[in-house]
Amino acid sequence: MFSYLLIMKQDKILLAHGSGGRLSRQLIQELILPHLGNPTLSRLDDAAQLKIKSDRIAFTTDSFVVDPIFFPGGDIGKLAVCGTVNDLAMSGALPKYLSLALILEEGLPLADLERIILSVKHATAEAGVQVVTGDIKVVRRGEAHKIFINTAGIGVIPAGVNISGDKVTVGDKLIVSGNLGEHALAVMANRVGIEFNPALLSDVAPLSDLVADMLNVCPQVHALRDPTRGGLAGTLNELAQAAQVGIMVQEGCIPVTEAVAGACELLGFDPLYLANEGKLLVSVAAADADKLLAQMRRHKYGVQAQIIGEVIAEPKGLVQLKTSIGGTRILDIPAGEQTPRIC
Amino acid sequence: MFSYLLIMKQDKILLAHGSGGRLSRQLIQELILPHLGNPTLSRLDDAAQLKIKSDRIAFTTDSFVVDPIFFPGGDIGKLAVCGTVNDLAMSGALPKYLSLALILEEGLPLADLERIILSVKHATAEAGVQVVTGDIKVVRRGEAHKIFINTAGIGVIPAGVNISGDKVTVGDKLIVSGNLGEHALAVMANRVGIEFNPALLSDVAPLSDLVADMLNVCPQVHALRDPTRGGLAGTLNELAQAAQVGIMVQEGCIPVTEAVAGACELLGFDPLYLANEGKLLVSVAAADADKLLAQMRRHKYGVQAQIIGEVIAEPKGLVQLKTSIGGTRILDIPAGEQTPRIC
Numbered sequence: 001m002f003s004y005l006l007i008m009k010q011d012k013i014l015l016a017h018g019s020g021g022r023l024s025r026q027l028i029q030e031l032i033l034p035h036l037g038n039p040t041l042s043r044l045d046d047a048a049q050l051k052i053k054s055d056r057i058a059f060t061t062d063s064f065v066v067d068p069i070f071f072p073g074g075d076i077g078k079l080a081v082c083g084t085v086n087d088l089a090m091s092g093a094l095p096k097y098l099s100l101a102l103i104l105e106e107g108l109p110l111a112d113l114e115r116i117i118l119s120v121k122h123a124t125a126e127a128g129v130q131v132v133t134g135d136i137k138v139v140r141r142g143e144a145h146k147i148f149i150n151t152a153g154i155g156v157i158p159a160g161v162n163i164s165g166d167k168v169t170v171g172d173k174l175i176v177s178g179n180l181g182e183h184a185l186a187v188m189a190n191r192v193g194i195e196f197n198p199a200l201l202s203d204v205a206p207l208s209d210l211v212a213d214m215l216n217v218c219p220q221v222h223a224l225r226d227p228t229r230g231g232l233a234g235t236l237n238e239l240a241q242a243a244q245v246g247i248m249v250q251e252g253c254i255p256v257t258e259a260v261a262g263a264c265e266l267l268g269f270d271p272l273y274l275a276n277e278g279k280l281l282v283s284v285a286a287a288d289a290d291k292l293l294a295q296m297r298r299h300k301y302g303v304q305a306q307i308i309g310e311v312i313a314e315p316k317g318l319v320q321l322k323t324s325i326g327g328t329r330i331l332d333i334p335a336g337e338q339t340p341r342i343c
Numbered sequence: 344m345f346s347y348l349l350i351m352k353q354d355k356i357l358l359a360h361g362s363g364g365r366l367s368r369q370l371i372q373e374l375i376l377p378h379l380g381n382p383t384l385s386r387l388d389d390a391a392q393l394k395i396k397s398d399r400i401a402f403t404t405d406s407f408v409v410d411p412i413f414f415p416g417g418d419i420g421k422l423a424v425c426g427t428v429n430d431l432a433m434s435g436a437l438p439k440y441l442s443l444a445l446i447l448e449e450g451l452p453l454a455d456l457e458r459i460i461l462s463v464k465h466a467t468a469e470a471g472v473q474v475v476t477g478d479i480k481v482v483r484r485g486e487a488h489k490i491f492i493n494t495a496g497i498g499v500i501p502a503g504v505n506i507s508g509d510k511v512t513v514g515d516k517l518i519v520s521g522n523l524g525e526h527a528l529a530v531m532a533n534r535v536g537i538e539f540n541p542a543l544l545s546d547v548a549p550l551s552d553l554v555a556d557m558l559n560v561c562p563q564v565h566a567l568r569d570p571t572r573g574g575l576a577g578t579l580n581e582l583a584q585a586a587q588v589g590i591m592v593q594e595g596c597i598p599v600t601e602a603v604a605g606a607c608e609l610l611g612f613d614p615l616y617l618a619n620e621g622k623l624l625v626s627v628a629a630a631d632a633d634k635l636l637a638q639m640r641r642h643k644y645g646v647q648a649q650i651i652g653e654v655i656a657e658p659k660g661l662v663q664l665k666t667s668i669g670g671t672r673i674l675d676i677p678a679g680e681q682t683p684r685i686c
Contacts, residue, residue, distance in 0.1 A: 144488070150444050150493035340362075
């Protein structure tokens with residue numbers, strides 16, 4: 001009874017919530033399990049025990065430090081689920097299980113934490129994944145910034161699917177699934193207090209269902225990537241490096257809304273370098289490209305999909321952009337950081 | 344060449360090291376892969392693709408925020424590997440794969456980061472696990488404290504092994520693998536600037552090999568836990584709750600060195616509530632206890648193992664301590680936090 005009153009009187013995170021003692025357990029019992037509980041997580045064993053019906057799995061991790069933690073179109077909870085789900089999907093895997101590890105700053109309002117956990121709940125439901133294991137640490141005020149979340153994820157790779165950056169092949173077509181730049185702009189504008197009308201929303205979304213649709217019509221896709229930090233330019237360069245091929249993209253084919261283009265001009269950003277959290281890039285044999293594009297456009301997260309370029313033999317490792325006015329320039333990877341703490 | 348000079352001139356972490364751009368890639372290529380590289384990690388795909396030769400796996404995660412990041416007997420890197428390896432081992436799994444996600448504070452010396460990565464390397468080698476996927480985020484100065492590490496882990500559960508907190512059975516004997524309290528005391532004493540002679544070292548160690556030995560002689564072990572945050576008292580209470588049994592432990596049988604007992608008296612700590620990072624508690628049928636204890640004492644991490652008590656029917660969910668002078672008291676779980684940022 002005493003301990004119940006203790007948490008009831010609190011509306012903020014205390015150091016003791018991370019102690020492994022009574023308050024840790026209460027936080028888990030009263031705020032985490034009611035929203036995310038399932039037979040595996042609710043055992044609260046040191047590790048989740050999982051049955052796996054495949055001999056090939058995908059495994060990935062990401063930490064999320066986005067600032068602000070709530071932004072137009074999403075929050076750090078939705079981002080933490082979608083980011084890891086999408087990394088699994090990019091390997092062709094069907095995402096199944098997530099871990100959820102929270103680093104909380106002393107003083108974080110419990111209401112904020114609950115809102116984030118609810119957001120995790122909704123995103124996991126949409127993505128068809130379960131949180132099966134987790135961890136909570138609390139650090140003193142000023143030793144972290146509100147909340148950092150790490151998710152790791154496990155997915156099952158279907159037989160016959162073999163996707164990797166080094167499978168990109170000369171002659172491939174490159175398709176992006178939709179409009180670029182929305183996540184980073186929505187976060188940055190919100191951080192500095194700029195409002196757009198209509199509001200500019202983050203595109204954060206789980207792409208596992210879109211990828212499943214794509215693999216249904218075209219299991220032989222060569223490579224999938226989600227252009228997050230570093231943006232499309234960073235991702236194209238990663239592929240060019242991994243497969244030691246050249247890449248030529250057409251500026252005029254890259255989907256960017258007028259709102260994003262305008263905001264980029266205002267803020268001095270280049271949309272090709274901005275992080276996306278609900279978009280993917282696919283490299284596919286030219287013969288399969290139209291069929292795949294048509295399938296992608298039938299999915300709500302692929303309506304704006306476009307073929308943006310192709311893979312060429314030379315110069316190896318280099319990405320070139322054919323500009324709208326007919327010039328060609330090298331699309332280098334960013335050296336620095338346009339937008340810190342964007343994910 | 345320019346970018347090479349850029350990193351060479353730097354001896355501290357910059358925001359751009361977390362950008363997903365050129366400096367991120369350099370950090371990975373020049374500091375992470377040389378120490379931790381393996382065919383899976385070095386592909387740098389969004390997710391690691393792993394072959395799994397079992398239909399049952401264990402999956403766990405932990406974030407590490409220990410302060411100071413270097414302490415007598417270990418550092419945050421060794422801790423991050425051992426903590427997750429041990430959580431896997433406590434489910435009876437053979438640890439196989441780790442993820443490694445770093446949240447770095449701008450300004451962290453690169454030399455400190457390299458020392459930590461080297462420590463990760465040595466600990467993974469001892470534990471027989473591979474880092475197969477990872478992530479690096481950088482936050483501004485003052486938004487984190489030097490370095491936070493999250494590791495998630497995957498292990499393979501051998502056929503016939505079925506370990507869980509709710510398997511604890513009335514009549515079971517409880518064994519701890521060695522002396523308690525060393526990790527928390529070593530960290531706390533170092534944080535406040537106290538030195539002991541001889542030095543008090545953290546017990547941080549990977550327990551997977553000890554557990555494998557134990558399961559060899561006794562695969563039917565009921566439950567395994569590592570008494571980290573909340574200490575032995577917290578862990579005993581977790582088991583009593585999970586299995587709805589009573590627990591009676593003998594104070595005089597609990598292994599604590601004189602050095603730890605003395606330091607606890609000095610600093611006002613109770614060793615039963617202090618975190619350990621290289622110890623385990625096992626609940627095993629009485630008939631198997633002596634055989635298991637003998638096997639544990641043959642392992643370097645189990646030399647000091649002791650039977651400390653037994654599982655009783657009533658009162659359910661409660662842990663009692665028979666004191667050295669013959670009294671009995673309830674060993675409650677801690678409400679608060681003796682030692683923040685201990686792991």
